[in-house]
Amino acid sequence: MPDPTYGARHIAIIMDGNGRWAKRKHLPRALGHKKGVEAVRNIVRVAGKMGIEAMTLYAFSSENWNRPDEEISDLMGLLRQYIQSDIEEFVENGIRLKVIGNYKALDDDIVGMIDNAIERTAANDKMTLAVALNYGAQDELLRATQEIAAAVKNGRLDPEEIETGHISAALDTADLPPLDLLIRTSGELRLSNFLLWQAAYSELYFTDVLWPDFDQKELEKALKSFGDRERRFGGR
Template structure:
């Protein structure tokens, strides 16, 4: 079954409709615990988690969400056992091969954020081809965070601004929030509305720190492999009930 297999190719309702967040990000947590509870190897949890990705992408399209950003592999995940990292990279290769045709057919545009070009060369090539092959699509934007860390992202932006300031291209006194946002990995995406974390943990874990400044945060005890359309709808319902003041009254 492919990542987007089974959902209609028709365009969804316009994003931003009443109660529907335009941009949703998810920290997909709990694959290992899901497997442990069933006395299965951790890779079984990751495979089941990939099925949850399919269901969630399909649901986001149907609901009318414009952008879905998934935290797939953090810069800190390199600390995991080498065998688990190898399994994860193998799973990534498999799904890139399996999903590209479906992404294109269903109008989904793929983006990748993070320092992902430091992954193995064949994975980088496959991702480049997937990004190029879906660049003209106008449906849901699916962004995968790979080798991503928000502190690293902000450090890269800071270094770029400092280089331009030294060359005289930028006046430090004229620096604006927009100038920073235009250099973030997420530049061009709608502002983040809703950030969801599964598995009961209640922290951002170095994910979209700048972008989450005024996002609504929803934490659920559900483990990622059990996440589905109903869980996404529940989170969106919580979002719809909240009053967003952005610091005002």
């Protein structure tokens, strides 16, 4: 039986296009975000059934604080609902929740919900769902650099011995498999400060499909594209 993942262990998605989806349908922007949450729920279920080991979703970037207060409030409300409604399903289906980024800067009640969900799913091993909240790759690299600098300052690490592995180990994704495939929806062709180190040799897949319309068929298309490529990692 063919592998539905085409060998991809870890995929990441920049979920873009909720606002444009709503605009095209003459709906409030908040409804676009709500539809986007439904797409998250469906894709997580599909990925788990396919056998994907880890999936990282770009949910809220450190730059998203520049959005209107009303939109941020809507997004945080949807985050609360998602955690409350789906945590039992995570537990039942063996999904481990991980959060990357500085989620501790969010409202206290959200932090409490996240901490509880992380604790309750910590032993699950079917799939890891990593959600990027208040995340920016440059900030992640800065924090990793500070951690390594502290190790050098304390005499625990010789500057001459620093290798790429030290950086990878200091990143938020240290316990995840290497990133194989990074998907971006909505037709934008940029990484938007997402997993910059991890994406060094990942395959990139861009689609014009808006995130609320990204379903199992679209995920399968992205994985098929990944499977058709020859990964050389700079070797030739």
